[in-house]
Amino acid sequence: MPKVFENWGAMRAAAYTEGHTPGDSCHRAERLPHLSEAIFRRLQRLEHHVGLTAFEDNGPSAEAHDGTMFESPETEDSSLRPLWPAIQVLKHSCSTGTGSTLWEERLVKQLWLSFHDTMLGLHFLPSKQTFSSPTPLMLAAMLYCSSMRGSEHVVVHASEYFTVLCNAISQLCMPASEIGKVPKDPGAAEEWAFQTILGIILAGLLREGVIKETGIWISVAYRLILEHCPPHIDERSLEWQRLFTGLQIVDLEHASIHLSCPVIPIEAPFPRLRISQQDQLYRLSRMMHTGLTHFTGRRLPTIWASFTSDHPVTSDSTTFSGVDAAVIRDWARQLDDWLVEFGARNEEASDQSNLTFRQYVLHRVLVLSIYLPARGSDLFSNTTPKEQHELLVSARAAVRLQLLDTSIWSNFDLIIITWAALIVIQGVDGGVGEPDDLEHVRVHLGRLQEAHEHSCNLHGLLANRLETKLQGLTTPQFGDAMSFEPDGTFDTSWYIFNQSSLDVGLDMSFLDGTMQHTAMS
Known part of the structure; x- marks a missing residue:
């Protein structure tokens, strides 16, 4: 099965890094021109170790942090640099009402690695997915998942990551939002849509039954599938059939718990999205869809x-x-x-x-x-x-x-x-x-x-x-x-x-x- 989330994300991150000036220019290193960034970070760690407070400043960025902040793409860990575009969008557009500690480099790295190391497989998408450069919504879903199911010292951040995730999904319905901005290149647009839909599915799996709004999320994801599924699918394409099946599964499970009518039709509207009628998941989904529809209302x-x-x-x-x-x-x-x-x-x-x-x-x-x-x-x-x-x-x-x-x-x-x-x-x-x-x-x-x-x-x-x-x-x-x-x-x-x-x-x-x-x- 083809790997996903690799090429376009890496190119997008590289293009963003080259020649792009971050909007937030209040990094402490810029206010201390006589110190290099490396020396400044060492001082930060020493201060934290001996219990001293950070440099006092009345500016908007004078908060003391427990780790390096994602204020520029030049992070200490080069493996996290591809996250920079998505983090910037989430910070600026979806973090209202949350604390700045959510974007500390150490915390993000821990949650990022934890997701890939411990997240179990999905039945509808059995091939292990790699996320080198996630879209903002996909990253929000991953951070929420890892924080919610993590250790005691990271679970305290789950409610704020959930706020970020909800804001990201809601922005898909807002005209000209950063979250909903689709790349102009057709290949990049397909990758963006696939990741965004998968992020909604992951959010749905984590919240199905608990909140009724999960049904609205499912509807948004279904619309994105109809708009962005390519006209022709072959062995080199992304796994759109499996993605549709996954969305259908979340829909049916949520409908079962609330005894509501499923949103996703049992038969995909496009032949290229359909799986075999003898498929195990198709057979189970069909009987669920028929039964739930009969008893709804x-x-x-x-x-x-x-x-x-x-x-x-x-x-x-x-x-x-x-x-x-x-x-x-x-x-x-x-x-x-x-x-x-x-x-x-x-x-x-x-x-x-x-x-x-x-x-x-x-x-x-x-x-x-x-x-x-x-x-x-x-x-x-x-x-x-x-x-x-x-x-x-x-x-x-x-x-x-x-x-x-x-x-x-x-x-x-x-x-x-x-x-x-x-x-x-x-x-x-x-x-x-x-x-x-x-x-x-x-x-x-x-x-x-x-x-x-x-x-x-x-x-x-x-x-x-x-x-x-x-x-x-x-x-x-x-x-x-x-x-x-x-x-x-x-x-x-x-x-x-x-x-x-x-x-x-x-x-x-x-x-x-x-x-x-x-x-x-």
Whole structure:
């Protein structure tokens, strides 16, 4: 697959550096003409080491900094010089309301390297991407991602990098903005658009479900794809088909959590953007798109409402018609068939099989959560014992995904697993739990609490809701499948899903901690 983000960015940085005078001329070295820049920086480090304050000055740049600022392209680290054009745009156009420490060379370098070293692969774009000269929006997304998922001393900057990222995306809608300025050269324009769209997709993966504005971001990215996808694509072109698929994935995951209508059509408007109808992602996306579109606009309770409202609205089961039931059963049948076709295990594709099974389990919980009125509040409300049991078994399998797979990180996965954990807790509270149910829930809770994200983050919100439910348990009661039926018999033939689809993976013995997480994986 072709490498991206290389040639145009490097040429653009070089062209910018040659003969361009930065707008900010208040660098301290310029106010001390008798000292060279190198000597001045050494003095700065000595002052910082012994605890002295920096040179006092009443000018606008008199702040004391903990590192070298990106005030000129002549940075100490030559590997960071290609970042200079993007940083200048972000500093001047998108940093209102943020501190200047965001652009310290040491901090930017740490986040930059961390992104490339630790960012996991994306299912829709499996080839490892290199970012030598990112566009401003792509850089903003990378810095936010690294800071939000970084150590305690960098996570404190995440909220400000998020402000920068939001400002950058919003400027795409502003006439004549620096962020939205498209290069005149066709090749450079294509690279700019590809990176900008990928930056929005990354932002969407990090914020899907949490903020409704993610849907607006997706719409902007889709418009950019329609405008900038080249008329002809060959093996030398950028991976536009995969980019479109990635945007579609973010759209469907966000729509699933909020039970809203997807923005991106299931069929790409241009033949050159379409992938094979037998592709695994296409098949999964198609069934999701069909199902979500059918149930949108019904004011049904959403999964996200269970985390943001103390009293989520529930739906009366009588509102589901025979057509609704047929759609759900067809969705379940297609998902079972999808697992059979793409989940076959072999040594060469074991990781892919693991990811496929994970997606099957999570989407199974999603489908049952749309069908069953219990999803808004109570496992035992207006549902038959068979419905209760199928939902509980599926939720239990989702929670157990976290036991050995430490690579789960996407918002969609975490939200669905946490929602499944709430269902399992209800089962324990109602006397139909299994002895290890609470242990598995606490493993998931511990993973959420380990994250060093900034305040009001997704991990913290999910963890607080889960911990509150655990603390609200009275005396845990455990039973078995027969507890659902007064006569002690249990018939699983009614199930919407094929029960055997879970039997192979319920022990989770095949999972390993080295799996690479992917979007929609």
